[in-house]
Amino acid sequence: MSNEHSMRRVTAIRNGTVIDHIPQGHALTVLDMLGIDDKTSVPVSLVMNVPSKKMGSKDIIKVEDRELTQAELDRLALVAPDAHVAIIRAYTVAEKMTINLGDEIVDVVQCTYSNCITSNLREPLPHRLKVVSRDPLEIRCHYCGRPQDLDELVNNVL
Amino acid sequence: MFVDKDNVHEIVALVKVGGTTVSGLITMDDLTNEEILEILDDAERLLPVAKGELYLPLLQGRILGNLFFEPSTRTRMSFETAMKRLGGDVVNLGDVKTSSVVKGETLFDTIQMVDGYTDIIAMRHPRQGAAQYAQDSARVPILNGGDGAGHHPTQTMLDLFTIKQAHGKLEGLKVVLAGDLRYGRTVHSLSHALTRFGCELIFASPELLRMPAEIVSDLQAHGATITETEDLYSMMNDADVVYMTRIQKERFSDEDEYAKVAGAYKLHANHLSDVKAGMIIMHPLPRVDEIHPSVDATRHARYFEQAFNGVVARMALLCKLLGVKVPTDVKKAGGAL
Numbered sequence: 001m002s003n004e005h006s007m008r009r010v011t012a013i014r015n016g017t018v019i020d021h022i023p024q025g026h027a028l029t030v031l032d033m034l035g036i037d038d039k040t041s042v043p044v045s046l047v048m049n050v051p052s053k054k055m056g057s058k059d060i061i062k063v064e065d066r067e068l069t070q071a072e073l074d075r076l077a078l079v080a081p082d083a084h085v086a087i088i089r090a091y092t093v094a095e096k097m098t099i100n101l102g103d104e105i106v107d108v109v110q111c112t113y114s115n116c117i118t119s120n121l122r123e124p125l126p127h128r129l130k131v132v133s134r135d136p137l138e139i140r141c142h143y144c145g146r147p148q149d150l151d152e153l154v155n156n157v158l
Numbered sequence: 159m160f161v162d163k164d165n166v167h168e169i170v171a172l173v174k175v176g177g178t179t180v181s182g183l184i185t186m187d188d189l190t191n192e193e194i195l196e197i198l199d200d201a202e203r204l205l206p207v208a209k210g211e212l213y214l215p216l217l218q219g220r221i222l223g224n225l226f227f228e229p230s231t232r233t234r235m236s237f238e239t240a241m242k243r244l245g246g247d248v249v250n251l252g253d254v255k256t257s258s259v260v261k262g263e264t265l266f267d268t269i270q271m272v273d274g275y276t277d278i279i280a281m282r283h284p285r286q287g288a289a290q291y292a293q294d295s296a297r298v299p300i301l302n303g304g305d306g307a308g309h310h311p312t313q314t315m316l317d318l319f320t321i322k323q324a325h326g327k328l329e330g331l332k333v334v335l336a337g338d339l340r341y342g343r344t345v346h347s348l349s350h351a352l353t354r355f356g357c358e359l360i361f362a363s364p365e366l367l368r369m370p371a372e373i374v375s376d377l378q379a380h381g382a383t384i385t386e387t388e389d390l391y392s393m394m395n396d397a398d399v400v401y402m403t404r405i406q407k408e409r410f411s412d413e414d415e416y417a418k419v420a421g422a423y424k425l426h427a428n429h430l431s432d433v434k435a436g437m438i439i440m441h442p443l444p445r446v447d448e449i450h451p452s453v454d455a456t457r458h459a460r461y462f463e464q465a466f467n468g469v470v471a472r473m474a475l476l477c478k479l480l481g482v483k484v485p486t487d488v489k490k491a492g493g494a495l
Binding site for chain 1: 185262264265266283284285286287288290291294295305306307308372
C-alpha cells in the first residue's frame with residue numbers, strides 16, 4: 001500500500017502537526033512524551049501499524065490546531081529519531097521539521113539505574129542524561145554516570 | 159523547604175550567583191595528573207602537621223560539613239582529623255536516623271541547609287550520583303566520600319599517596335586489584351587514576367564480582383592494559399602493589415549470592431614467599447578475612463599506614479579545594495604544639 005493511501009486512513013487536517021514515520025508500536029509513547037493525554041482538548045488522530053515501504057510498518061500521529069515546537073519535538077529523539085514532522089496550515093505543509101538529538105536530554109526520561117539518586121522522584125533537580133556517543137548511540141546519566149539501557153529508557157518517560 | 163520543581167532551575171541559578179566557580183571532587187576526572195601530583199606533594203609536606211608534630215592552622219575559621227548518610231569510620235574520622243589538624247572546625251550531620259533525612263527531607267534541601275552553614279562539605283551517600291547531585295545543588299565544594307557503588311576519589315588520593323610513598327613514583331607500576339570489583343567503589347576510582355599514570359592492571363575477582371563492563375571498556379578506551387582473572391595468587395609474584403578489598407555483604411540483596419563469594423580470597427603470609435621485595439599490600443579497610451593477621455607483620459603490609467595517610471591526603475585536598483596554598487617550607491611556617 002502506498003504512503004498516500006496510508007495517510008488517507010484519517011482525514012487531512014486543516015491546521016496542526018503531522019508526525020509520520022514513527023517506529024511501529026511507539027505512537028503511544030510519543031503521545032506520552034508530548035504530554036498528550038485524556039485532558040487534551042484538540043482533536044488527535046492516531047494510526048498504528050500502517051504498512052510502510054521504508055520501515056515495513058509505522059505509526060502516524062496528527063495533532064490538530066497545535067503546532068509543536070522544536071523543543072517538544074526534540075523530546076522524541078529517543079523513540080522516533082527519524083520521524084518526519086510537518087506543520088500544516090490551511091491544508092498545506094507550511095514547514096518541515098526534523099527531530100534533533102542534542103548533547104543532553106533534560107527532564108524527558110529518568111535514569112534506568114534503580115540506585116541512582118534521581119530514582120527519588122521528590123528530588124527537584126532536573127533528570128539529565130548525556131549523549132556520549134551517537135554511533136553507536138550511548139547515553140549516560142549525568143549524576144550516576146551509568147550507561148543507559150536504551151530499550152528500557154523509553155519506558156522511563158517522565 | 160521543598161522546592162517546586164518548576165522553580166528549581168532559577169533557585170539553583172540564584173544560589174550560585176556571586177559565588178566563585180566552585181569545583182568539588184566528585185570523580186578523579188575532576189583532577190588533572192598535574193593537580194594530583196601537586197596535591198600529593200602538598201600532602202608529603204603536611205606529614206608533620208598530620209602527625210601532630212607541628213601546628214599549622216591554615217584553615218582557621220573554616221568549617222567542614224561532614225554529611226555521612228551511611229556508616230563510615232575511617233573516612234569520616236580522617237576528614238574530621240584533617241580539618242582540626244589545620245585549625246578548622248567540623249559540623250556533623252550525626253546519625254541519619256535522628257536527622258531530617260528520616261522525616262523525608264530531600265538531598266537537595268539538606269544540601270541547601272548545610273551549604274549555608276559551612277565552607278566545604280564531605281559526603282557519603284548510599285545512592286550513586288548523589289555527590290554530583292549535591293555539587294549541582296551547592297555553592298561550596300563537595301568532596302565525594304563515596305556514592306553507592308560509584309566513586310570514592312578521596313580514598314584514591316590516599317591510595318596514590320601510599321603507592322608513591324612506597325615506590326617513589328606512580329608511573330608504570332603493575333597493580334593487582336582483588337576481591338569485590340563489582341561494588342567496590344574504591345577500586346573503580348583507583349583503576350581510573352592508575353590508568354592515567356600508565357599502570358598495568360590485573361583484576362582478580364570471583365566471576366560474580368568482576369569489574370563492571372562499562373568501567374573496563376572506559377579504561378581500555380584510555381589505553382589501559384588489563385588482565386581479568388579469578389586466580390589472585392599466581393598474579394602476585396610480578397606485582398608492585400596488591401590491593402585487596404572486602405566482599406561487601408551490605409551490597410547483596412540475596413544472601414545466597416553472598417554466600418557463593420564470601421571468603422573467595424584469604425591472603426596469608428605463606429602466599430608471599432615469591433613476591434617482589436618491594437611489593438606492598440593495601441586494603442581500604444575494614445577487612446574481614448581476606449587478609450590474615452599473619453600478613454600484618456610482613457614488610458609488605460601497608461594498610462594501616464594507608465589508613466593514616468587518609469588524614470594527610472584529605473588535609474591537602476581540603477587546602478586545594480578551599481584555595482589555600484600549602485607553604486613550601488611547612489616547618490618554617492608552622493609552630494610548636
